[in-house]
Amino acid sequence: xxxxxxxxxxxxDIQPDGCWQWRGAKVRGYGRIHPGASxxxxxxxxxxxxVSVGAIPDGQYVxxxxxxxxxxxxxxxxxxxxxxxxxxxxRRRYYExxxxxxxxxxxxxxxxxxxxxxxx
Ligand SMILES: [Zn+2]
Numbered sequence: 827x828x829x830x831x832x833x834x835x836x837x838x839d840i841q842p843d844g845c846w847q848w849r850g851a852k853v854r855g856y857g858r859i860h861p862g863a864s865x866x867x868x869x870x871x872x873x874x875x876x877v878s879v880g881a882i883p884d885g886q887y888v889x890x891x892x893x894x895x896x897x898x899x900x901x902x903x904x905x906x907x908x909x910x911x912x913x914x915x916x917r918r919r920y921y922e923x924x925x926x927x928x929x930x931x932x933x934x935x936x937x938x939x940x941x942x943x944x945x946x
Contacts, residue, residue, distance in 0.1 A: 832859050833873045838898050845897040846874075855895040874898040875905075887911045893918060 827835065836859065838846035848857030848870045857870030875888045878900035882888060889906040890897055897903075906914070 827862065829859060829868055829873050830877050832862070832868075833870060833877060833898075836870075843892070844899060845892055845894045845902060846899040847894075848896045848898050852896065857896050857898055870898050871895075871903055874900050875903050879903075889914065 836848070836850040838848050841847050850870060851858045851860070853867065853869075859868040859870050859873055861868050869888075871890065872882060872888050875882060882905065885907065886905045887908060888903050889911050890902060891904055892899070892902040894902070
């Protein structure tokens, strides 16, 4: 079986958010396709890209715009360089940390308001 055939054979589940959730194995959070005789690790989203868009140029990465590493929806994939990929990941981490900090502040303010409220 070729990689493309294994890809189609294992398949995916379409999620409400539009992600195609890989049904197969996982490696480092990514969907994995059994390498067969090659012993080369094959990532499902890369095969999805190759099957629906075309070859991945040397030095380019297939990046998840949806941040879901198990997603194989070609519409959620785009080519990036390693540098762009890292920059995007760092930006995402920054925003996630910022959101967590703001949520903690909101909870804190809420509890202060509750404590300050005069009892009827
Ligand atoms: Zn997705």
